[in-house]
Amino acid sequence: MKQVQSMIKVEHLRKVYRTGKEKVLALADINLELAKGEFCCIVGASGSGKSTLLNQLAGLEKPTRGTVVIDGENISAMSENQLAAFRQQKLGFVFQSYNLLPTMTAVENVALPLMFKGIPKRKREKMAKEQLKKMGLGKRAHHKPTEMSGGQQQRVGIARAFVSKPAVIFADEPTGNLDSHTTVQVMNAILKLIRENNITFVMVTHERDLAACADRIITLRDGLVLRDERMDHPQEAYTVPEGQEDADLDDKSWDDSTGKAAAQPAEGETGEGQGTEIPPPLAGQAQQDETLAQISETIRRAKEKAPAAPVQTNQKIKENSTHE
Ligand SMILES: Nc1ncnc2c1ncn2[C@@H]1O[C@H](COP(=O)(O)OP(=O)(O)OP(=O)(O)O)[C@@H](O)[C@H]1O
Numbered sequence: 577m578k579q580v581q582s583m584i585k586v587e588h589l590r591k592v593y594r595t596g597k598e599k600v601l602a603l604a605d606i607n608l609e610l611a612k613g614e615f616c617c618i619v620g621a622s623g624s625g626k627s628t629l630l631n632q633l634a635g636l637e638k639p640t641r642g643t644v645v646i647d648g649e650n651i652s653a654m655s656e657n658q659l660a661a662f663r664q665q666k667l668g669f670v671f672q673s674y675n676l677l678p679t680m681t682a683v684e685n686v687a688l689p690l691m692f693k694g695i696p697k698r699k700r701e702k703m704a705k706e707q708l709k710k711m712g713l714g715k716r717a718h719h720k721p722t723e724m725s726g727g728q729q730q731r732v733g734i735a736r737a738f739v740s741k742p743a744v745i746f747a748d749e750p751t752g753n754l755d756s757h758t759t760v761q762v763m764n765a766i767l768k769l770i771r772e773n774n775i776t777f778v779m780v781t782h783e784r785d786l787a788a789c790a791d792r793i794i795t796l797r798d799g800l801v802l803r804d805e806r807m808d809h810p811q812e813a814y815t816v817p818e819g820q821e822d823a824d825l826d827d828k829s830w831d832d833s834t835g836k837a838a839a840q841p842a843e844g845e846t847g848e849g850q851g852t853e854i855p856p857p858l859a860g861q862a863q864q865d866e867t868l869a870q871i872s873e874t875i876r877r878a879k880e881k882a883p884a885a886p887v888q889t890n891q892k893i894k895e896n897s898t899h900e
C-alpha cells in the first residue's frame with residue numbers, strides 16, 4: 577500500500593484573543609493531520625474559528641498553545657524571520673480580498689513569489705505568464721488590478737499563490753466575491769493545479785457545494801472539530817449548484833487555451849464593464865498599501881543582493897492578538 581506522507585500536523589492548538597479586558601477563545605483544542613496532496617475544506621458557522629485556524633496553520637499568527645508542524649518543521653517554534661522565510665519557500669495564500677499590489681501589472685504581481693526564490697527576471701516573467709494563461713488571463717498579463725474585474729483579480733491572486741508550486745496553499749473563501757459562473761471556473765482551475773502538482777490545499781468556505789470536490793471536510797464549532805469527514809469519491813470537477821444554472825453565464829473574460837473565446841478589448845480599453853463581478857471593498861486598500869511597503873522593502877534588499885528579507889507578502893501578523 578502507498579505510504580501517505582503527512583504534510584500538516586496540528587496538536588492541541590489553542591488560540592485566545594484578548595481585546596482590552598475581554599478574552600475570546602477562538603480555538604479551544606484542535607488536533608488534526610493532513611496528508612500531502614490532500615484537499616481539505618474547513619466549514620462551520622460564522623465565528624466558529626475557521627479563519628483563526630487557517631491563520632495559525634499558515635503561521636500568520638502565533639498560537640496561544642499547541643504546535644503546528646508543516647512538512648516536518650515545527651512552525652510554532654520559529655522566529656518571525658524564520659517563519660517569513662518558511663512561508664516564502666513552502667506556502668501560498670489566497671485571500672477573499674485579492675491583496676494584489678495596485679501599482680504592479682498582473683504578471684508582476686504573479687512573478688513576486690518567484691523573486692523570493694531567487695529565480696532570474698526573465699524566467700520569472702515567463703513562468704508568471706504561463707500561470708496567468710492557466711487561469712484564463714493570458715491577455716490580461718499587462719493589466720493593473722484596477723483595470724480588471726473582481727474575478728480576474730482573484731484569478732491573478734490564485735496564479736500568484738500557485739506559480740512557485742508551494743507544498744501547501746491556504747485559501748480563505750477564495751471565491752467569496754465571485755459570481756457563480758466565475759466560481760466554477762476558478763474552482764476548476766484550482767482543482768486542476770492542486771491535483772497536477774500534488775499540492776496540499778486547505779480552503780475555508782461557507783459554501784457546502786464547494787466542499788463536494790474536497791478529499792476531506794472538517795467542520796468547526798466553537799473552536800473545536802465537530803466533524804472530520806473523509807470523502808471516498810470527491811467530485812472531480814465543480815459544477816454550478818442546482819438552481820443557479822442560469823446565473824451570470826455571460827462571463828467572457830476567460831481566455832485560456834481551451835478554446836473559449838475571450839472578449840477582445842479595443843486598444844486602450846480594459847474590455848470589462850459587463851458588471852458581473854464586484855470590485856474588492858475599499859477597506860482592503862490600507863492592507864494593500866501596507867503590503868506594498870513591505871514588498872518595496874524586499875525589492876530594495878533584493879537589488880542590494882541582501883539575504884532574503886523577513887517580509888510577509890500577503891498579510892501581516894495581527895498585532896492586536898495577544899497570548900493567554
Ligand atoms: N483579531 C481578533 N481579535 C479578537 N477576537 C477575534 C480576532 N479574530 C477573530 N476573533 C474572534 O474569534 C472567533 C473566531 O473568529 P474567526 O474569524 O476565526 O471565525 P470564522 O469561522 O472565520 O468566521 P466567519 O465565517 O465569519 O469568517 C470569533 O468569535 C471572533 O470574533
Ligand SMILES: [Mg+2]
Pocket residue numbers: 626627628
Ligand atoms: Mg473567517
